[in-house]
Amino acid sequence: MSDIVCISPIDGKELVRRPAASDAGIEAALAAARAAEKAWRRLSIQERSAYVLKFLDAMLAMNQEVVPELAQQMGRPVRYGGEFRGFEERVRYMVRIAESSLAPLVPDDDRPGFRRAVRREPLGVVLVVAPWNYPFMTAVNTVAPALIAGNAVILKHASQTILVGERFQKAMDAAGLPKGVFQNLVLTHEQTSKLLAGGRVDHCNFTGSVEGGRAVERAAAGTFTTLGLELGGKDPAYVRADARLDHAVENLVDGAFYNSGQCCCGIERIYVHDSLYDRFVDGFVGLTRHYVLGNPLDEATTLGPMANVRFADWVRKQTAEALAKGAKAHVDTAAYAADTGSTAYLAPQVLTHVDHSMSVMREESFGPVVGIIKVKSDEEAIALMNDSPYGLTAAIWTEDLDAAERIGAEIETGTVFTNRCDYLDPGLAWTGVKDTGRGVGLSKLGFEALTQPKSYHLRSL
Structure with a gap:
């Protein structure tokens, strides 16, 4: 036995x-x-x-x-x-x-x-x-x-x-x-x-x-x-040109890193309209750096370890591959003493200069890493959001709910969110494609x- x-x-x-x-x-x-x-x-x-x-x-x-x-x-x-x-x-x-x-x-x-x-x-x-x-x-x-x-x-x-x-x-x-x-x-x-x-x-x-x-x-x-x-999932978010920037940043940081990114419908990739891109990245990185990585039994800790060392090692591998292909890391992991590179403790990471040739943008990470890509139109965002073997949820940040519904109809996903993410509404069907x-x-x-x-x-x- x-x-x-x-x-x-x-x-x-x-x-x-x-x-x-x-x-x-x-x-x-x-x-x-x-x-x-x-x-x-x-x-x-x-x-x-x-x-x-x-x-x-x-x-x-x-x-x-x-x-x-x-x-x-x-x-x-x-x-x-x-x-x-x-x-x-x-x-x-x-x-x-x-x-x-x-x-x-x-x-x-x-x-x-x-x-x-x-x-x-x-x-x-x-x-x-x-x-x-x-x-x-x-x-x-x-x-x-x-x-x-x-x-x-x-x-x-x-x-x-x-x-x-x-x-x-x-x-x-x-x-x-x-x-x-x-x-x-x-x-x-x-x-x-x-x-x-x-x-x-x-x-x-x-x-x-x-x-x-x-x-x-x-x-x-x-x-x-x-x-x-x-x-599995590789849930995307799209920040349109008319999005309320501060709200999008705050919600998407939480959507990406809550539970150390170990959420079925956590945000793993973000597409931002070029008119907001620089400000969005600055705000997103700034807020991410506030996370306190440490023992989850400590009330001061806001980011605990991943559930298993092998899960953390997979995210490390994805991140290393992206950096080798030209991605830019915005968070200095050396600032997080708990992240020694060999335990389940993993610092949050934000990557730019990423593309869909990288595992971190196509394969499930299920950890505290997110890639951000600049887009010029709804059509480009839709194409990238659909460029995935997964489809659980997708989130759109915009002031225009009609546009969100129109975009949502084109996304291959089980749930379409607007101006929120990482939530399961028991009144709606929880399903995937x-x-x-x-x-x-x-x-x-x-x-x-x-x-x-x-x-x-x-x-x-």
């Missing part, structure tokens, strides 16, 4: 170790989930939602414990608190729209003597494979609506944030969910693949890398297990992804 180990990015030492589930334990969990789901689906939406709200209350009560625990596991500074503001917003929203979203669809052509409707039925057992970067919010995006819709849920959390799965289980138990309806399992990659290959679950939602998504698809091939995949994946989370469409239509055609005699 293998152990799952979390190495803290704070000091590179082992933080926690958990044994992976045994084969017998996995079989017992699957049997419990199948049995529990049959009774769980018979409860009303209101009854299931009540359990989910109790789970929410139990989770919120843990916030003070969770904040330093998260910092130790994946490096986010304690000064930013936990994730429970967005977590709570998403859960409450999905509870609020559940009845209307899951209501039967009745054909509008009335036929006397017939009762006709399409009902949304739960899929059965849903496997959630959650990532470490926003370990609470990304998991609850599927966990909450899946439970509300009548499914049983098995959560497999990332090794980097293995304690988050335990927090979910503790809160579910405190809420009094029937045994087997929700289970947190510690699984290896191989065990997860075997679970999928055997067709043992009805739906899998995976959030992670593109290669991870491909591995999930290969494992589930031929089983007809439905999949939701949120994978191209290598960013497939499927949808949250909103009414999120419920549809976690249920299947069942038609009732009843004739009276």
Whole structure:
């Protein structure tokens, strides 16, 4: 039996170790989930939602414990608190729209003597494979609506944030969910693949890398297990000539460097109209230099380490390649004592004189580096924004919302933002295009992804 180990990015030492589930334990969990789901689906939406709200209350009560625990596991500074503001917003929203979203669809052509409707039925057992970067919010995006819709849920959390799965289980138990309806399992990659290959679950939602998504698809091939995949991103921003400059600078610096750049929809590349370019770069670099890189348990720290040394090394490699090809670095990393070049601590970096021949402008960085390019028109910006294998979000800074909507229609992306970025609105579909994946989370469409239509055609005699 293998152990799952979390190495803290704070000091590179082992933080926690958990044994992976045994084969017998996995079989017992699957049997419990199948049995529990049959009774769980018979409860009303209101009854299931009540359990989910109790789970929410139990989770919120843990916030003070969770904040330093998260910092130790994946490096986010304690000064930013936990994730429970967005977590709570998403859960409450999905509870609020559940009845209307899951209501039967009745054909509008009335036929006397017939009762006709399409009902949304739960899929059965849903496997959630959650990532470490926003370990609470990304998991609850599927966990909450899946439970509300009548499914049983098995959560497999990332090794980097293995304690988050335990927090979910503790809160579910405190809420009094029937045994087997929700289970947190510690699984290896191989065990997860075997679970999928055997067709043992009805739906899998995976959030992670593109290669991870491909591995999930290969494992589930031929089983007809439905999949939701949120994978890589290289989210762009475009600052038009009519943008409010100070607002664009402030929001885009935060969008690029919050959580050390480890955000699914973080800004990784910026295109600025040439009339604003010089002032934008000056403002952006100036604000970036205010970040304090250090121990995330220190309240003064505004930029913690990346979650793993290998993630920081990838960003270092991208940056070095860009500089070798002629890019200009605007931040002196020597000013950041914590960045020794060999740990998970990585100073923020702003690059100009970049182009799309460089990895840093085309391949996902998922770290505190951003490249800025000067453009002359909307058309040039659109072409560059679309020159990517990914498509999760894109942000446009402008005073003209009609122009933003027109530009947004031309961008290959799942979400178009204007004058904001790096935010997930639970009322809108969270989805991506191209290598960013497939499927949808949250909103009414999120419920549809976690249920299947069942038609009732009843004739009276």
